[in-house]
Amino acid sequence: MGANSSSPEGLTNNPEHLARRRETPFRLLTVKVIKARNVQKADPFTESDCYVTVSLPTASSEQARTATVHNTKDPVWNQSFCYRIDSRIKNVLQLKICDEDTFTKDDELYTVLFDVAKLQPGKTSRVTFKLNPQTWEELEVEFALQYIPGYDENIVTNGVLVSRELSLLEIKVNTKKLKQQYTSDLILAVKGSYENIQKIPLAPDSRNRKHIGFHCVKNNESNLEVTLPKKMEWSKMISVKENAECLTSVTVPLTEVPMQGKIAMKEDKTFDFHVKTTDWAKDLDVRLGNDLSTAEKNFLCKRRKYVAAAVKKALQLQEELQDDEVPVVAIMTTGGGTRSFTAMYGSLLGLQKLNLLDCMTYIAGLSGTTWTMTKLYEDANWSQKYLEEAINEARKQVTKCKIKCFSMDRLKHYYNELKQRRQEGHDSSFIDLWGLVIEAMLYEEKTDHKLSHQQTAVNEGQNPLPIYLAISLKDNYSAQDFKEWLEFTPYEVGNLKYGAYIRSEHFGSSFFMGHLMKKFPEIRICFMLGMWSSIFSLDFMYFWNLSSNAEDFWNKWTQDRVEDIDDSMVCSRPHELETRAICSQGQLSHFLREILTGRPTIAEYPNFLRGFQMHNEYLENKQFSTWKDSVLDSHPNKLMETAAEPLSLVDTGFFINTSYPPLMRPERKVDIILHLNYSGGSQTLNLDQFAAYASKQGIPFPKIEISEEDRENLKECYVFDDTENPATPVVLFFPLANDTFKNFKAPGVERDPTDMKDGDVDVSSFLSPFTTREVSFSEENFDKLVKLTEYNILNNEDKIVEALRVAVKRRKERKPSAAGLPSFHQCN
Numbered sequence: 171m172g173a174n175s176s177s178p179e180g181l182t183n184n185p186e187h188l189a190r191r192r193e194t195p196f197r198l199l200t201v202k203v204i205k206a207r208n209v210q211k212a213d214p215f216t217e218s219d220c221y222v223t224v225s226l227p228t229a230s231s232e233q234a235r236t237a238t239v240h241n242t243k244d245p246v247w248n249q250s251f252c253y254r255i256d257s258r259i260k261n262v263l264q265l266k267i268c269d270e271d272t273f274t275k276d277d278e279l280y281t282v283l284f285d286v287a288k289l290q291p292g293k294t295s296r297v298t299f300k301l302n303p304q305t306w307e308e309l310e311v312e313f314a315l316q317y318i319p320g321y322d323e324n325i326v327t328n329g330v331l332v333s334r335e336l337s338l339l340e341i342k343v344n345t346k347k348l349k350q351q352y353t354s355d356l357i358l359a360v361k362g363s364y365e366n367i368q369k370i371p372l373a374p375d376s377r378n379r380k381h382i383g384f385h386c387v388k389n390n391e392s393n394l395e396v397t398l399p400k401k402m403e404w405s406k407m408i409s410v411k412e413n414a415e416c417l418t419s420v421t422v423p424l425t426e427v428p429m430q431g432k433i434a435m436k437e438d439k440t441f442d443f444h445v446k447t448t449d450w451a452k453d454l455d456v457r458l459g460n461d462l463s464t465a466e467k468n469f470l471c472k473r474r475k476y477v478a479a480a481v482k483k484a485l486q487l488q489e490e491l492q493d494d495e496v497p498v499v500a501i502m503t504t505g506g507g508t509r510s511f512t513a514m515y516g517s518l519l520g521l522q523k524l525n526l527l528d529c530m531t532y533i534a535g536l537s538g539t540t541w542t543m544t545k546l547y548e549d550a551n552w553s554q555k556y557l558e559e560a561i562n563e564a565r566k567q568v569t570k571c572k573i574k575c576f577s578m579d580r581l582k583h584y585y586n587e588l589k590q591r592r593q594e595g596h597d598s599s600f601i602d603l604w605g606l607v608i609e610a611m612l613y614e615e616k617t618d619h620k621l622s623h624q625q626t627a628v629n630e631g632q633n634p635l636p637i638y639l640a641i642s643l644k645d646n647y648s649a650q651d652f653k654e655w656l657e658f659t660p661y662e663v664g665n666l667k668y669g670a671y672i673r674s675e676h677f678g679s680s681f682f683m684g685h686l687m688k689k690f691p692e693i694r695i696c697f698m699l700g701m702w703s704s705i706f707s708l709d710f711m712y713f714w715n716l717s718s719n720a721e722d723f724w725n726k727w728t729q730d731r732v733e734d735i736d737d738s739m740v741c742s743r744p745h746e747l748e749t750r751a752i753c754s755q756g757q758l759s760h761f762l763r764e765i766l767t768g769r770p771t772i773a774e775y776p777n778f779l780r781g782f783q784m785h786n787e788y789l790e791n792k793q794f795s796t797w798k799d800s801v802l803d804s805h806p807n808k809l810m811e812t813a814a815e816p817l818s819l820v821d822t823g824f825f826i827n828t829s830y831p832p833l834m835r836p837e838r839k840v841d842i843i844l845h846l847n848y849s850g851g852s853q854t855l856n857l858d859q860f861a862a863y864a865s866k867q868g869i870p871f872p873k874i875e876i877s878e879e880d881r882e883n884l885k886e887c888y889v890f891d892d893t894e895n896p897a898t899p900v901v902l903f904f905p906l907a908n909d910t911f912k913n914f915k916a917p918g919v920e921r922d923p924t925d926m927k928d929g930d931v932d933v934s935s936f937l938s939p940f941t942t943r944e945v946s947f948s949e950e951n952f953d954k955l956v957k958l959t960e961y962n963i964l965n966n967e968d969k970i971v972e973a974l975r976v977a978v979k980r981r982k983e984r985k986p987s988a989a990g991l992p993s994f995h996q997c998n
Contacts, residue, residue: 199254202251203224209244209307212269222266228260284297323389331684336387355372358396362390424447469661535639547660676689676692
């Protein structure tokens with residue numbers, strides 16, 4: 171029930187309702203805004219003209235407000251508003267005190283966020299919100315919470331997100347009687363619905379019965395807003411008061427809209443509204459849950475056979491490994507443009523030559539390594555073939571002249587591709603153009619490869635499962651303040667924090683409340699590459715944080731001041747939120763925020779979390795709390811607003827140049843991670859950053875201990891392990907370093923004086939031919955980089971094998987905890 175001054179029927183406490191009322195999670199919340207005290211003037215010349223807006227987005231899409239009380243610092247309102255709420259949802263009431271201005275925008279003085287879960291059903295609570303103890307500003311509100319019998323709604327939840335039932339409001343408009351030509355369309359709107367606004371053209375060639383629909387949350391209060399075309403006047407509408415005559419627009423609560431109503435025009439020209447509301451029952455298209463998908467579980471069954479055989483051979487075991495003894499080994503790569511694209515081939519070749527590539531279950535990548543991965547996974551059996559052929563093709567693409575990527579023919583091709591993308595229903599941006607440029611750099615011609623096509627390369631477990639990574643940002647927030655991890659596999663695309671996943675072919679389509687509402691053609695892989703390596707989305711805060719700790723300045727001068735305030739109601743349960751007051755920092759702060767976080771361009775996609783609401787106990791959910799690292803995580807209304815916005819996706823390097831997060835999901839049970847580092851500059855920076863991040867988030871991760879001497883001259887491989895916590899993966903860190911390669915052309919084989927030049931590979935200086943800004947390498951440099959990364963793997967075979975031995979031993983010791991793993995014979 172949205173804002174209303176009256177209570178719904180049936181709100182009695184008679185005996186026949188007492189048994190039923192506890193069976194329903196619905197409550198009636200009455201909010202009575204009483205008064206404020208000592209409100210400070212926003213305008214130095216006059217006293218405040220205050221009013222209060224009241225909103226509860228989980229119950230109503232409408233915002234209510236009190237009357238304005240003029241020229242006083244102690245306004246009294248005594249106005250009540252009613253909401254029907256679902257106690258399973260995190261309901262946070264927003265009370266905003268505003269100063270009304272005649273000629274300028276109204277000033278927002280304070281915003282109070284109050285968690286309704288703090289209220290006790292059957293009780294009335296009078297609360298005084300102490301907005302500012304220094305100035306003695308207060309807001310007094312009375313709350314009453316009652317049980318509501320007779321209401322029911324089935325929800326779907328994973329303890330973080332909640333999907334609620336939808337209703338379909340169908341409206342048929344008969345325009346046959348219209349003879350006059352109108353200058354605008356008939357506009358209908360239902361806030362909070364999937365469609366929001368729909369228009370009906372009234373041109374002469376479109377005078378027929380119009381049929382439109384709005385998908386709405388079943389038990390939320392919504393209004394139907396109808397705006398008539400110009401030159402039209404209302405004369406009568408059923409259920410609308412007579413004083414609505416001659417208006418050009420009318421807002422009618424859906425509960426008051428008749429099943430059939432009529433609007434009469436001048437000179438008896440009329441058209442009719444025919445309204446019908448039905449339940450819209452449909453299975454969810456978003457998978458809510460922390461567990462791995464069925465497809466990935468099947469992959470693991472089949473992949474385990476390859477891994478078991480490879481590990482047995484590597485460890486020279488006499489007996490076959492049991493299912494729960496087979497370790498899960500993952501490759502974790504970092505970005506770095508053409509450098510990382512090239513270097514990754516060498517690392518994989520080294521693993522293949524050691525017969526260890528089949529020991530890998532996952533490969534995670536971002537930025538430039540996604541280029542390597544997508545090229546490889548076009549071949550359904552790439553890891554079962556000698557990689558020299560793929561490397562020769564990569565050499566051809568890396569060494570070719572990139573000027574041709576900007577020829578007139580290519581520019582025309584880019585234009586046509588972006589035009590076609592828009593015609594398919596997708597938005598386009600400069601990031602999509604960048605994706606087309608990447609395609610031109612890596613391929614001879616257009617490729618129709620898509621993410622879901624890579625299923626053919628993993629369905630039989632013949633290759634490791636690729637995982638691509640991106641982060642979602644939010645306008646007016648730095649990446650340090652707000653980011654959410656998104657993983658992409660051939661099977662699913664998912665948001666780690668919310669435990670929400672969609673089929674990979676549905677990424678880019680339109681969703682609402684977990685339902686696929688509008689299916690668009692699957693996105694070509696080149697556009698995904700542009701997003702995964704979107705170097706053009708950097709903001710000023712990114713560069714500032716590279717040189718100093720700018721967050722203190724940012725928090726002090728550009729963010730609204732948010733403080734926990736006293737309301738005399740103590741939180742009694744862990745999931746209850748403290749009451750907060752928000753004071754806006756003003757226009758200058760907003761201006762600074764836009765300057766510091768303004769991004770030249772960004773890849774935007776429909777958000778598959780749109781419409782979802784937050785579960786009442788979402789903060790206590792382990793999945794959410796693991797990745798709870800943004801300033802808005804304790805502001806559920808803001809999280810819902812963010813879900814209603816497009817996904818703004820960028821290269822993970824905007825935060826940390828790493829693809830660790832999806833490998834740290836406990837459901838994947840990763841035992842060993844090969845950290846293949848291809849970043850520029852400091853080779854240990856991203857490792858140190860993620861170790862600190864993991865410690866803060868409570869994610870099991872080994873302690874990173876590298877001496878200062880080693881940091882100046884890095885060796886080829888470091889092993890990090892937490893022997894006290896076997897659940898922590900063993901990390902083998904391979905920096906992009908030229909340690910012994912400069913003197914050895916193969917492990918144990920010293921270079922002759924004639925080939926010392928081949929060992930001269932500069933991967934660290936500013937003048938290195940492998941800097942991130944380079945998009946082309948010479949054939950000689952390409953070969954040097956591939957051989958260096960190949961050698962660094964080959965020269966550390968003993969460390970990898972020992973890690974495998976440790977992982978197998980630990981799995982044998984903890985067999986009962988791995989009993990849930992599917993067996994070979996359970997594979998579909």
